[in-house]
Amino acid sequence: MNDRANGRGGPARVTVPVIQVLDLLLAEPARDDWFALDICRQTGLGSGTVAQILFRLQDWGWVRSHWEDANEAHSQGRPRRRFYELTGPGAAEAREVLRRRFPGIARWATAGEQA
């Protein structure tokens, strides 16, 4: 599959930091409350890099975002954060990219493929 498979103009190339973020998101593909600081902590990437990647992943249609509930955030005396989640097609594309990039890694191998 071509990396530029996404109809909205997907990635011309997937960089290592993007792969780190995708790897993290795919570890809990159903989670819908990833936020930038959490991604920074878990990947070790800088905030600027993560912010940039999140904009790009949204552009590709691989993740979507929504605001945290305002009441909950304000009750804690802070502004809202944006929460991110993988989209269905995004998860499939991300798995495909990782499988192609790391063919020998068992967790990205498709069924029937040698790990």
Next chain:
Amino acid sequence: MTRLGRQGAACRRAGALARGLRRDLEDLLGHGLRPRAAEVRVALARIDHALGDGLRFRDRVDAELGYRRGHARNVALVLRRTLEESLAADAATRTELLARAVRLADDLAGTASWIGRRALEMDEPPPYQPWTGTWAGRLVGLAARLLPAELRLDFVEDQCGNLACAGSRRERAGYVVGLLARAPAIAAAAARGRAAL
């Protein structure tokens, strides 16, 4: 005044000059007069000078601004050629050329004014919110100034929300520095995403 503020003012000046030129050309057309070469060239030179100052955007050009900037340059070029041709044309051709120049001057006035307003909008700081007054909010606001205008406030709120969840001053400082260091790249990614919508 900031650089963007000066650019915006230059574009608005170019727009006003183009509107003035259009009025003069309409007068000439109405009276069937030949334009004076010296006056036409002075007017065009003043417009060119203002556009030269006003269209010099660096790294913040989104798709629409880029298109309109190119359009303004093209229209200014065609306007100059049309008026130069009209100076040596016979009466019938001159009327046709002046009518075309009126339309071009009108187009240029509208485009330059739009760019001037856009530059002003880009130069405006994000509207005040409780968190934009904090030191972190002000720093994030600096990074946000490079983003497309409609994303700035959301970006500041989101990043301030993240900062409020930082576990230590060190983490908070690192987060802010990371945003500032990568601000141009973030802005480019945001603008690309917006253009694709």
